[in-house]
Amino acid sequence: MQTSLVSSRAVGSDREDFDLVVVGASYAGVGVVAAAREAGFSGRIALVGDESDLPYQRPPLSKGFLLGKAGAHLPLKAASFYSEADIDLIAGRHAVALDLDNRRIQLDDGSALNFRLLALTTGARAAALRCPGADLDGVVSLRSLGDAQALSSRLAAARAIVIIGGGFIGLEVASAAVTLGRQVTVVEAGQRLIGHAVAPEISAYMLGVHEAHGVAVRLATKVERIEGEGGQATAVICADGTRLPCDLVLAAVGAVPNTELAVSAGLMIDDGIVVDEFGRTSGPGIFAAGDCTSHPNVFAGRRLRLSSVQNAHDQGRAAGFAIAGRPEPYGAVPWFWSDQYDVKLQMVGLGVVGGPAILRGSVAEGRFSLFRYDGARLVAIESINRPADHMNGRRLIAAGLSPTPEQAADTGFDLRSLA
């Protein structure tokens, strides 16, 4: 993979004029520019990103990348896409200021870009750990390729790692680290793993999986501080007084949307940058998409900020179509996946947490799905190693079709026959 790609039209100290500037070069930003071109947008486009690599796939960073798996570091699009679509990819440049009155965005090298239309696809960053010792050497987080490279080399030298946060990223890293032979402890403040995103049954199943692989999981445990020697982290101290010796700490305590440019420009914010179903913000001609936004979600029936590849990609495309004058409202079914050991966890739809679930498959065999209903309507499926249920669920929920609970429970019933 090419490691850096800077604009074919070098941006110097002079201002340049663009019909569309997109800030943030990842799933949402690439979705915007690709869809805009597909829909016939012929104006001049700049895609600005502060990472120096070609826009790349982020999910493998906590999965195969740490295990050195081939194909775990892939670009979203080949370099030729940007030249063929006539998109100026300005890589390795951070947008530092947004002047809406003059429709100008300033970059960290002192240059500025004039725009007619703007899309903010600035994503999110790892939430900071807030406790004494969080700034010690050996306390790291994971969001970017650079973070993953640093984590990978530290893991190679580490004996014991404490992972603070039992969400998806924390658990995926736990899976990789224990597979690499490290001693792994996960400390989670909540009562169960991945509690914000999955049903209690899935949390319990994943707890069993991790413990069976030798990960020590401490639930309902708050971190009080991190102890160090000579500036290097040496132990995590829990609020209950437990001392967990380690030489590496991963803070996996959530993500914070990058809304600073939008805030400074006075755009409406509600957890993320407020957008409508076409990706339009409160500023005229200013769009936004992906992890940095909060959008009206038809499946949730309310405004929501999602952190997923599906949302970033599909919402970016909706914004791109609107930019090109061919608006199509964003209403894609939310879906997500996580790989831990040989477990593929997949989710589709937005479940009613705590609502009744219909079991399809066998928990004992590690191949099952939970079908969740709102009345008679199927609203979500969480699957463990049953990818066909997940794929069928995506089609069914999108089409508003629901198997009866009896059909859902019967593995002999072909869900495809409903579509």
Ligand SMILES: Cc1cc2nc3c(=O)[nH]c(=O)nc-3n(C[C@H](O)[C@H](O)[C@H](O)COP(=O)(O)OP(=O)(O)OC[C@H]3O[C@@H](n4cnc5c(N)ncnc54)[C@H](O)[C@@H]3O)c2cc1C
């Ligand atoms: C380790 C890891 C594993 C994940 N695994 C999964 C998974 O299994 N499944 C799943 O669905 N999702 C997963 N996700 C979440 C998924 O990667 C994100 O939802 C997705 O990347 C969001 O895309 P985005 O384009 O909105 O933002 P991002 O991918 O966050 O990209 C935003 C880009 O904008 C840049 N940027 C920000 N501010 C500026 C600025 N001012 N100027 C220039 N550039 C700027 C950022 O550096 C970044 O490159 C994972 C995330 C991580 C970190």
